[in-house]
Amino acid sequence: MRGNLFAVAVDLVVLTVRHDQLNVLLVRRAERPYESHWALPGGFVRPDEDLGDTAARELVEQTGAATQGAVQGHLEQLGGYAAPGRDPRGRVLSMGYLALLPDVPDPEPTGATAAFLPVEDVYGLAFDHDTILANGVERARAKLEYTTLAATFCPPEFTVTDLRRVYEAVWRTEIDPRNFQRKVTSTPGFLIPTATRVTGGRGRPPQLFRRGPATALHPPMLREPVAVAHA
Amino acid sequence: MRGNLFAVAVDLVVLTVRHDQLNVLLVRRAERPYESHWALPGGFVRPDEDLGDTAARELVEQTGAATQGAVQGHLEQLGGYAAPGRDPRGRVLSMGYLALLPDVPDPEPTGATAAFLPVEDVYGLAFDHDTILANGVERARAKLEYTTLAATFCPPEFTVTDLRRVYEAVWRTEIDPRNFQRKVTSTPGFLIPTATRVTGGRGRPPQLFRRGPATALHPPMLREPVAVAHA
DNA sequence: CCGCCTTCTCGTCGGCGTGAGGCTATCGGG
DNA sequence: CCCGATAGCCTCACGCCGACGAGAAGGCGG
Numbered sequence: 333m334r335g336n337l338f339a340v341a342v343d344l345v346v347l348t349v350r351h352d353q354l355n356v357l358l359v360r361r362a363e364r365p366y367e368s369h370w371a372l373p374g375g376f377v378r379p380d381e382d383l384g385d386t387a388a389r390e391l392v393e394q395t396g397a398a399t400q401g402a403v404q405g406h407l408e409q410l411g412g413y414a415a416p417g418r419d420p421r422g423r424v425l426s427m428g429y430l431a432l433l434p435d436v437p438d439p440e441p442t443g444a445t446a447a448f449l450p451v452e453d454v455y456g457l458a459f460d461h462d463t464i465l466a467n468g469v470e471r472a473r474a475k476l477e478y479t480t481l482a483a484t485f486c487p488p489e490f491t492v493t494d495l496r497r498v499y500e501a502v503w504r505t506e507i508d509p510r511n512f513q514r515k516v517t518s519t520p521g522f523l524i525p526t527a528t529r530v531t532g533g534r535g536r537p538p539q540l541f542r543r544g545p546a547t548a549l550h551p552p553m554l555r556e557p558v559a560v561a562h563a
Numbered sequence: 564m565r566g567n568l569f570a571v572a573v574d575l576v577v578l579t580v581r582h583d584q585l586n587v588l589l590v591r592r593a594e595r596p597y598e599s600h601w602a603l604p605g606g607f608v609r610p611d612e613d614l615g616d617t618a619a620r621e622l623v624e625q626t627g628a629a630t631q632g633a634v635q636g637h638l639e640q641l642g643g644y645a646a647p648g649r650d651p652r653g654r655v656l657s658m659g660y661l662a663l664l665p666d667v668p669d670p671e672p673t674g675a676t677a678a679f680l681p682v683e684d685v686y687g688l689a690f691d692h693d694t695i696l697a698n699g700v701e702r703a704r705a706k707l708e709y710t711t712l713a714a715t716f717c718p719p720e721f722t723v724t725d726l727r728r729v730y731e732a733v734w735r736t737e738i739d740p741r742n743f744q745r746k747v748t749s750t751p752g753f754l755i756p757t758a759t760r761v762t763g764g765r766g767r768p769p770q771l772f773r774r775g776p777a778t779a780l781h782p783p784m785l786r787e788p789v790a791v792a793h794a
Numbered sequence: 795c796c797g798c799c800t801t802c803t804c805g806t807c808g809g810c811g812t813g814a815g816g817c818t819a820t821c822g823g824g
Numbered sequence: 825c826c827c828g829a830t831a832g833c834c835t836c837a838c839g840c841c842g843a844c845g846a847g848a849a850g851g852c853g854g
Binding site: 508510511514515531532533534535536537551554 | 842
Binding site: 491492493509510513514517533534535536537538539 | 799800801802803804805
């Protein structure tokens with residue numbers, strides 16, 4: 333064993349889609365360093381915890397009532413960040429974790445100290461959190477291609493259009509609704525139709541679906557379409 | 564900052580293909596715990612090092628003369644492992660790294676303390692290295708699908724058949740040589756033909772290629788073919 | 795009540811990549 | 825000298841995908 337020891341933290345990239353935009357959960361730091369800067373939510377690993385335990389605990393703590401979301405959400409490890417000097421307090425290794433949640437109805441988690449912000453507007457985070465966030469977003473974008481994780485951004489019951497808007501928000505592209513419908517409805521185990529339909533909106537009432545048991549997408553959903561200037 | 568500190572190590576999953584089999588570099592432990600057990604090569608992160616620095620340094624140290632391989636090889640982070648109790652000496656977080664190298668000509672790196680062994684025959688490694696190895700192998704298999712990394716297993720100049728045998732060894736499948744040839748030669752930037760051909764073998768002398776600048780494979784190479792009982 | 799608009803859903807067509815397989819080129823060896 | 829083996833090219837059929845047309849089914853304003 334060696335004498336050079338690390339403090340080990342877990343930092344969360346909590347993503348959700350609200351108002352057709354990919355948002356990330358940030359907290360405003362109350363202490364130094366980086367006081368009053370935005371940062372990814374996170375905390376230190378406790379003696380009896382594995383890394384995933386810490387991530388799950390932090391997710392529940394930081395998203396508060398969104399515990400339900402944690403149940404139907406997704407949590408995976410991103411990677412380790414341990415550059416010397418990344419934390420002025422000393423040697424800190426941070427494990428990035430990626431969490432995908434359905435949009436919480438409307439109220440901000442806990443007022444001004446935490447908020448979901450559009451990832452497009454986010455920069456200048458504390459520590460190396462810009463890098464961790466970028467890696468998390470890229471991971472999420474890649475995973476939508478070959479998994480059914482897009483549905484984790486949706487409420488328990490959703491329409492094909494809801495799902496398409498998730499892809500469009502995360503990838504910042506436009507997808508043909510007709511081809512998208514054919515793709516997702518023809519993939520076995522992706523979407524399970526429910527008996528109900530949506531009423532009250534404009535146009536023909538859409539079918540409601542639930543998540544199916546499928547997790548992989550063969551063949552994958554391709555995203556070469558031109559990135560549209562979403563501004 | 565907290566009082567519960569971790570020792571941080573980097574463990575390497577060094578893969579190569581020799582004799583049409585996927586092999587992994589292992590070292591025999593000389594100290595307790597797990598004395599005389601096989602383990603992944605690795606070491607602790609030094610005060611001035613980032614994780615990738617440690618991985619690169621260990622790779623050069625452990626593969627010895629294969630420094631050349633490190634240049635043309637591939638090194639990427641796999642993930643962090645920090646379950647309580649994974650190391651009886653105390654709290655140790657290990658970052659797994661995946662390295663892909665061309666086959667070193669023939670001599671074993673350093674005699675009996677280190678050796679390349681077929682991954683199929685490997686189990687019962689020290690610590691949780693079985694898990695890290697499994698994750699590394701799965702990552703390598705997945706990456707061959709949508710990147711040109713298979714060529715990192717090959718010497719600087721190689722034939723299409725050499726490349727195909729890499730895929731077959733890593734995936735443990737059989738691939739149609741003609742369709743494979745069409746696929747890899749029609750992907751822009753994957754293979755660059757050289758002026759020379761191979762002589763002395765049986766059959767028509769094959770064309771020699773070098774790696775091209777392409778890193779991604781669009782569309783990806785699919786591996787649904789039946790896994791063949793390679794035993 | 796009747797168009798008209800919006801959105802959902804299904805169909806059609808052509809292009810492309812892939813699996814399957816035929817055929818030729820070019821070597822070593824019996 | 826023929827034969828087997830390997831390399832490399834070509835063709836064909838099928839399925840998936842992008843582009844697009846058209847019908848289905850609701851709301852809304854005149």
